[in-house]
Amino acid sequence: xxxxxxxxxxxxxxxxxxxxxxxxxxxxxxxxxxxxxxxxxxxxxxxxxxxxxxxxxxxxxxxxxxxxxxxxxxxxxxxxxxxxxxxxxxxxxxxxxxxxxxxxxxxxxxxxxxxxxxxxxxxxxxxxxxxxxxxxxxxxxxxxxxxxxxxxxxxxxxxxxxxxxxxxxxxxxxxxxxxxxxxxxxxxxxxxxxxxxxxxxxxxxxxxxxxxxxxxxxxxxxxxxxxxxxxxxxxxxxxxxxxxxxxxxxxxxxxxxxxxxxxxxxxxxxxxxxxxxxxxxxxxxxxxxxxxxxxxxxxxxxxxxxxxxxxxxxxxxxxxxxx
Amino acid sequence: xxxxxxxxxxxxxxxxxxxxxxxxxxxxxxxxxxxxxxxxxxxxxxxxxxxxxxxxxxxxxxxxxxxxxxxxxxxxxxxxxxxxxxxxxxxxxxxxxxxxxxxxxxxxxxxxxxxxxxxxxxxxxxxxxxxxxxxxxxxxxxxxxxxxxxxxxxxxxxxxxxxxxxxxxxxxxxxxxxxxxxxxxxxxxxxxxxxxxxxxxxxxxxxxxxxxxxxxxxxxxxxxxxxxxxxxxxxxxxxxxxxxxxxxxxxxxxxxxxxxxxxxxxxxxxxxxxxxxxxxxxxxxxxxxxxxxxxxxxxxxxxxxxxxxxxxxxxxxxxxxxxxxxxxxxxxxxxxxxxxxxxxxxxxxxxxxxxxxxxxxxxxxxxxxxxxxxxxxxxxxxxxxxxxxxxxxxxxxxxxxxxxxxxxxxxxxxxxxxxxxxxxxxxxxxxxxxxxxxxxxxxxxxxxxxxxxxxxxxxxxxxxxxxxxxxxxxxxxxxxxxxxxxxxxxxxxxxxxxxxxxxxxxxxxxxxxxxxxxxxxxxxxxxxxxxxxxxxxxxxxxxxxxxxxxxxxxxxxxxxxxxxxxxxxxxxxxxxxxxxxxxxxxxxxxxxxxxxxxxxxxxxxxxxxxxxxxxxx
Numbered sequence: 024x025x026x027x028x029x030x031x032x033x034x035x036x037x038x039x040x041x042x043x044x045x046x047x048x049x050x051x052x053x054x055x056x057x058x059x060x061x062x063x064x065x066x067x068x069x070x071x072x073x074x075x076x077x078x079x080x081x082x083x084x085x086x087x088x089x090x091x092x093x094x095x096x097x098x099x100x101x102x103x104x105x106x107x108x109x110x111x112x113x114x115x116x117x118x119x120x121x122x123x124x125x126x127x128x129x130x131x132x133x134x135x136x137x138x139x140x141x142x143x144x145x146x147x148x149x150x151x152x153x154x155x156x157x158x159x160x161x162x163x164x165x166x167x168x169x170x171x172x173x174x175x176x177x178x179x180x181x182x183x184x185x186x187x188x189x190x191x192x193x194x195x196x197x198x199x200x201x202x203x204x205x206x207x208x209x210x211x212x213x214x215x216x217x218x219x220x221x222x223x224x225x226x227x228x229x230x231x232x233x234x235x236x237x238x239x240x241x242x243x244x245x246x247x248x249x250x251x252x253x254x255x256x257x258x259x260x261x262x263x264x265x266x267x268x269x270x271x272x273x274x275x276x277x278x279x280x281x282x283x284x285x286x287x288x289x290x291x292x293x294x295x296x297x298x299x300x301x302x303x304x305x306x307x308x309x310x311x312x313x314x315x316x317x318x319x320x321x322x323x324x325x326x327x328x329x330x331x332x333x334x335x336x337x338x339x340x341x342x343x344x345x346x
Numbered sequence: 347x348x349x350x351x352x353x354x355x356x357x358x359x360x361x362x363x364x365x366x367x368x369x370x371x372x373x374x375x376x377x378x379x380x381x382x383x384x385x386x387x388x389x390x391x392x393x394x395x396x397x398x399x400x401x402x403x404x405x406x407x408x409x410x411x412x413x414x415x416x417x418x419x420x421x422x423x424x425x426x427x428x429x430x431x432x433x434x435x436x437x438x439x440x441x442x443x444x445x446x447x448x449x450x451x452x453x454x455x456x457x458x459x460x461x462x463x464x465x466x467x468x469x470x471x472x473x474x475x476x477x478x479x480x481x482x483x484x485x486x487x488x489x490x491x492x493x494x495x496x497x498x499x500x501x502x503x504x505x506x507x508x509x510x511x512x513x514x515x516x517x518x519x520x521x522x523x524x525x526x527x528x529x530x531x532x533x534x535x536x537x538x539x540x541x542x543x544x545x546x547x548x549x550x551x552x553x554x555x556x557x558x559x560x561x562x563x564x565x566x567x568x569x570x571x572x573x574x575x576x577x578x579x580x581x582x583x584x585x586x587x588x589x590x591x592x593x594x595x596x597x598x599x600x601x602x603x604x605x606x607x608x609x610x611x612x613x614x615x616x617x618x619x620x621x622x623x624x625x626x627x628x629x630x631x632x633x634x635x636x637x638x639x640x641x642x643x644x645x646x647x648x649x650x651x652x653x654x655x656x657x658x659x660x661x662x663x664x665x666x667x668x669x670x671x672x673x674x675x676x677x678x679x680x681x682x683x684x685x686x687x688x689x690x691x692x693x694x695x696x697x698x699x700x701x702x703x704x705x706x707x708x709x710x711x712x713x714x715x716x717x718x719x720x721x722x723x724x725x726x727x728x729x730x731x732x733x734x735x736x737x738x739x740x741x742x743x744x745x746x747x748x749x750x751x752x753x754x755x756x757x758x759x760x761x762x763x764x765x766x767x768x769x770x771x772x773x774x775x776x777x778x779x780x781x782x783x784x785x786x787x788x789x790x791x792x793x794x795x796x797x798x799x800x801x802x803x804x805x806x807x808x809x810x811x812x813x814x815x816x817x818x819x820x821x822x823x824x825x826x827x828x829x830x831x832x833x834x835x836x837x838x839x840x841x842x843x844x845x846x847x848x849x850x851x852x853x854x855x856x857x858x859x860x861x862x863x864x865x866x867x868x869x870x871x872x873x874x875x876x877x878x879x880x881x882x883x884x885x886x887x888x889x890x891x892x893x894x895x896x897x898x899x900x901x902x903x904x905x906x907x908x909x910x911x912x913x914x915x916x917x918x919x920x921x922x923x924x925x926x927x928x929x930x931x932x933x934x935x936x937x938x939x940x941x942x943x944x945x946x947x948x949x950x951x952x953x954x955x956x957x958x959x960x961x962x963x
Contacts, residue, residue, distance in 0.1 A: 053806075053807070054806075054807045054810040054812040054813045055806045055807055055809070055810030055811075055812065055813070056810070058811075059806065059809055059810045059811055069483065069484075069485050070869075071484070071488075072482065072483045072484060072485070073811070074869070075480075076480050076482075079480045079551075079552055079555075080480070080552060081552065096553075103556070104556040104557065104560065104561060106383070107383050108383055108384065108566070108584060109383055109384035109386065109389075109560045109561055109565055109566055110561050110566050111557070111561065115584075119584045119585060120585070175620060175624075178621065178624045179624065182624050182625070182628040182630070183624050183627050183628050186628060186629060187628040187629055187630055190625075190628075190630060191616075191621055191624040191625040191628050191630060192616060192618070192621040192624070192625065193586060193614065193616065194585075194586055195583070195586065197375070197583070197586070197587045197589055197612040197614065198373075198589070198610075198612070291617060291618050291621075292618055292620070292621060293621065294615075294616045294617055294618060294621050296584075296585030296586065300617065304617075307804060307805075307806055308806060309806055
């Protein structure tokens with residue numbers, strides 16, 4: 024197992040290198056650079072200004088030269104400054120964006136897992152009952168409604184119709200201080216985006232859990248357990264759920280890095296300053312350093328969580344070995 | 347469990363109520379869709395930054411809502427009459443040099459209580475012209491020979507070339523347009539330290555400057571931010587809001603007791619327009635900035651808001667235009683005869699511009715000039731080019747176009763015997779109103795047999811130099827649509843047409859290539875992206891550049907508009923407007939004319955009527 028883990032970890036380095044090279048190349052191929060953005064918003068911006076600033080920021084060099092320079096700094100932890108916000112790109116992402124994404128995604132993930140597993144199990148155990156049909160209807164609704172539309176509707180109902188019962192967006196209310204008011208204020212700002220963001224996963228995972236449970240409770244060893252007189256609770260929770268939940272581990276594991284990359288639609292609709300919007304905005308306004316640090320970090324997360332999911336699977340299922 | 351839920355709901359309700367702060371606390375929450383990149387005086391000039399900086403700073407002068415230039419930090423506006431503007435002429439009478447005397451108000455202080463002095467002006471210019479620093483623009487400061495201190499409150503600015511806009515905000519020392527003078531006592535230690543390191547390690551200059559100058563605490567709002575304006579900077583929660591509190595020692599007076607006016611302003615950054623609208627309707631936001639609601643229909647918006655807030659429509663100072671690629675190197679221009687003014691005249695008459703404007707930009711008015719209506723140089727007597735598809739068809743027939751194969755599209759045989767169809771490429775950004783514009787233009791032009799191929803690209807692509815300035819290499823063909831600023835009373839509003847049009851009277855010619863057409867020979871410099879050259883227009887422009895008298899200059903500019911209106915190197919569509927909402931009771935939050943540029947020109951006058959504030963605007 025250890026050899027396997029070490030081998031996988033070593034594979035991460037060349038993979039990240041190739042990913043960063045491709046990403047940098049793609050960003051460089053896009054027409055425009057940060058100086059164009061300055062020119063757009065600036066009266067009296069002359070060609071001399073343009074040439075001078077391109078030279079200052081090294082943008083007059085070929086992209087391969089710029090990449091090597093970027094890589095040289097990046098391996099030392101310096102990803103360059105954000106042109107949008109005048110501070111180190113890594114600091115901007117990890118101090119101002121990543122924690123917000125972790126908060127929103129974490130709560131959404133937690134809500135989706137906590138609700139989807141029991142809902143899926145109950146739906147399977149009471150197949151074809153009113154409960155099952157109700158859960159199924161909600162699942163189809165959750166899968167079918169686009170998140171951005173659901174988000175706008177939630178805002179319309181809770182912020183507009185109920186006149187600000189819940190905020191239309193944002194992370195916090197300016198001027199709120201003190202532990203308890205800040206906690207409540209943050210909670211108010213979280214409710215709608217979490218509801219929107221978790222809706223799709225909640226629906227998908229509930230369906231998945233239901234199918235998985237239905238498959239498992241029909242297997243021979245469950246029938247045997249019941250025939251041996253094991254209590255129904257023990258059959259379900261000890262034997263059936265234990266195996267039915269295995270594919271969920273992989274599913275959730277693979278979804279975790281996606282959550283960290285941010286949910287661009289939810290973040291945009293709810294004005295939540297997270298990673299998804301940061302990447303989107305950075306690419307739009309040619310803030311290359313922010314785009315690079317975010318995308319490379321997400322790549323690293325994907326690689327890491329793929330490995331963790333593989334390892335978790337081995338821990339949960341003794342039939343799987345990596346030696 | 348039930349008790350916890352009840353407590354939580356109660357807490358949420360109380361917390362919700364706390365958000366309805368506005369008038370009750372004499373505060374103001376403004377919503378904006380864009381956020382400034384930094385608070386550095388020497389770098390960046392986006393509209394949002396201008397607004398934010400307007401809260402915390404004021405220039406030597408400012409334009410009020412009537413479009414009148416008023417003294418800000420200065421005691422008076424320098425003119426030849428008051429002896430503060432000295433113009434030196436050569437034997438032919440040409441102005442070759444200019445000196446301007448400024449006196450700062452005795453009661454002008456920085457927000458930390460330090461007096462604002464001539465030393466601040468001298469230092470600001472020193473930084474502005476430091477070659478190692480990535481100052482955004484030196485268009486004005488390059489004209490300055492010296493900023494010379496006379497005493498603590500008086501200084502001369504000596505220009506080696508005439509600067510027509512010496513008195514405008516940003517036109518004197520040449521900082522970005524929010525203000526003219528930066529606090530020396532805050533920036534000097536940072537500047538000296540940075541320059542010492544840069545000169546010791548020139549190969550690492552950009553890294554040092556980026557980290558320690560652009561990323562310095564006063565620039566990023568993480569340290570002491572000191573300004574000259576009506577509000578004192580309090581905090582910047584990045585991606586969320588910027589907050590400022592009222593200064594009691596600000597030198598310009600409110601119309602009544604200062605406590606009756608806004609005491610705290612928060613500008614919240616809400617990127618999504620729909621979310622911003624929801625927040626406004628929900629009452630979380632009491633006023634919007636001049637950018638956030640672009641393209642909204644003011645009538646529908648007012649109906650949604652009812653009596654809760656008023657919708658104000660003001661001129662933006664920008665004109666939406668169709669720019670033609672006239673480079674003969676591109677087959678499109680030659681085959682479609684775009685270089686012949688009759689083609690352009692046919693296109694302008696084929697479009698019902700009034701209908702277009704009201705559909706895509708409600709409140710906007712049709713334009714026939716490169717200047718916005720209401721500008722001092724605006725020519726009222728131009729050909730209005732009314733919607734006249736028959737006239738358009740007649741011109742196209744005159745040019746040899748006909749629908750020979752009956753497919754509905756015009757075609758003609760070129761001199762070299764090729765049959766070409768009138769298929770025109772149109773490019774614009776992905777802004778909603780421009781997507782709709784493409785659809786409408788397609789319909790109008792189809793009626794006269796012109797096939798419009800529509801393409802919407804991200805703004806960062808359309809406005810990139812590699813794309814826009816390389817029209818001679820046919821990166822774009824046919825038409826590119828965007829908005830340009832147009833006004834001669836103030837500093838140029840938009841860089842894209844700086845060298846071409848009259849309002850760019852600040853710009854010396856920057857390339858050897860005539861008319862600043864971007865070509866390989868000049869490294870694609872210049873903003874005459876169409877490649878339009880007209881000798882009469884050039885001569886008039888040269889005359890205008892020498893004319894200090896605004897009335898005389900306006901007359902020349904009116905003649906330039908006649909040439910433009912006949913030649914139509916661009917088809918002006920409409921003067922854009924800005925849509926701003928302000929909650930009922932909020933007074934003096936108004937821009938008025940395009941000259942004021944933004945609602946943020948007079949924050950010291952903002953107030954709630956219910957708290958005793960007096961409406962004077």
